[in-house]
Amino acid sequence: MTVAHSRAASPTRAGSGSQNEVNVMNSVEHRTEIADLGRLIGTWQVSDPSGAGAVEGQVTFEWLQGRSFIVQRVDLVQNGQRTRGIEVIGHAWPFGGERSPEVSSRFYDEAGHTLDYVYELEGETLTIWGGEKGSPASFRGAFDPSGDRLVGGWVWPGGGYQSSMTRVRP
Numbered sequence: 001m002t003v004a005h006s007r008a009a010s011p012t013r014a015g016s017g018s019q020n021e022v023n024v025m026n027s028v029e030h031r032t033e034i035a036d037l038g039r040l041i042g043t044w045q046v047s048d049p050s051g052a053g054a055v056e057g058q059v060t061f062e063w064l065q066g067r068s069f070i071v072q073r074v075d076l077v078q079n080g081q082r083t084r085g086i087e088v089i090g091h092a093w094p095f096g097g098e099r100s101p102e103v104s105s106r107f108y109d110e111a112g113h114t115l116d117y118v119y120e121l122e123g124e125t126l127t128i129w130g131g132e133k134g135s136p137a138s139f140r141g142a143f144d145p146s147g148d149r150l151v152g153g154w155v156w157p158g159g160g161y162q163s164s165m166t167r168v169r170p
Helices: 019-040
Strands: 042-047 055-063 069-078 081-091 103-109 114-122 125-130 138-143 149-156 159-169
Touching (some): 019 114
Antiparallel strands (some): 114 125, 138 149
16 A cells, blocks of 8 residues: 655644644554554564474564554574564655555664565465565465464575474463
8 A cells, every 4th residue: 555645745744634633544544564464463482393493582573652663573593593683564654755565674683784574464374575575585484273373484595494483472
């Protein structure tokens, strides 16, 4: 979905509409896709269901105030290397531009890396594209009927691993 106005022309400028009107408009225009990802909220134990130990650790997803963004906190060991960081997930809305139609994110780790992703949720299947939609690097997994387990795998040219996430705290 595309927002019909840019932030530079936003109704928050003096003399146009109340803050409540703006909040209602923004919540209607962009919350559907990010709200669907709300099923990730909570703390999850991550493991490798194949038993190979390619990934172990914990991730936590929480709403940022206003529920326009989800923050993921990551503490994982992937193929023997520890990764700690945060990811901010939501619709990009650059200064003077329009809100993006897709849910994207940027991940920041303790080593100084920044990685971009695009999230898609169709039914019970979550796809996370590395970089941009259609990338050869992606995660695809399915939620179980309870919504408390997500099983899938990461793939990229020359590699990948299986991943299972089990919610340990809502």
